[in-house]
Amino acid sequence: MVRDLIFKNRRYRRFFQEEPVSLETLRELVDLARFSPSARNAQPLRFILSNEPKNNALIFKHLAWAGYLKDWAGPEEGERPSAYILIVGDREISPTFGSDHGIASQSILLGAVEKGLGGCIIGSIQRPGLQAALHIPNRYEILLCLALGKPKETVVLEAVGPDGDIKYYRDAAQVHHVPKRSLDDLILN
């Protein structure tokens, strides 16, 4: 059921870095994005795949991780993503990309979860630096980076408490806790 996949699709930030993700797998995941809705069917998204250590390291250093965990700068060597799918938008097709990249990301991540992988949608990217490092032509706008791998951490959902605090946190056992608002809080009528 899609509910189970959505539930299992937590945001993972630590991985078994030694477990590779094949290019074939990445292509299968992009194929899920290909068949997902696109505004006016313009299909302006393009994808850059990475699953080799050197390229992965290049991408990694342009990403920001887990803003609420002030004492954690991101996964250490050995626990980093095994692969990335960088989503860019082709400005020659469309000046804006609306919801297309969000839709594509969810398709890719649900496909990844089904394959026993997990990941993280990262929007906090040093864009000019990454654009230069990967020699991405200016025609393409960097939208999102999907970090992928075999998850190495436990993520637990909690209810948001009376103080309304939605900041995720890590406990002493390194379990990651994520407060979620209630269904009645989300539905206005």
Next chain:
Amino acid sequence: MVRDLIFKNRRYRRFFQEEPVSLETLRELVDLARFSPSARNAQPLRFILSNEPKNNALIFKHLAWAGYLKDWAGPEEGERPSAYILIVGDREISPTFGSDHGIASQSILLGAVEKGLGGCIIGSIQRPGLQAALHIPNRYEILLCLALGKPKETVVLEAVGPDGDIKYYRDAAQVHHVPKRSLDDLILN
């Protein structure tokens, strides 16, 4: 498999309007969005549900349908959506909503497909009019409208031809054709 659901999740614009979609079903679909990723876990999205004829008609007249079908203004009475989920963003939580509504829409639509329903993500909305008609406070920004129902049309995927035309079209038998770019066209490396 999620691939099958993504493949079946075509953009439907004609429905068996007489087939109701229950509020309980709409709530289950919003619950899928609730457990989907949200930037900084801020969870700024809110949802307005509609499944009654009067309210549906109010929403319907603020939506634009199928821009490429110049001789078709949208589904006629009897073939209109049985329900809507309007996605709005709470400006008091976040000034922008990034990819959150795209992600949420894909979760909701995949859940709908699994339930034998189908729908359409509509971004072409007469926003000020709808905001006033539904008495939505200014605190909330209208982002997307998901039209839902039991699909009444056949949608066929095609490969984009050498001319690169991605406009969808309807044939004489009212079958809706959607050209999709190839996987190799989407992957830049």
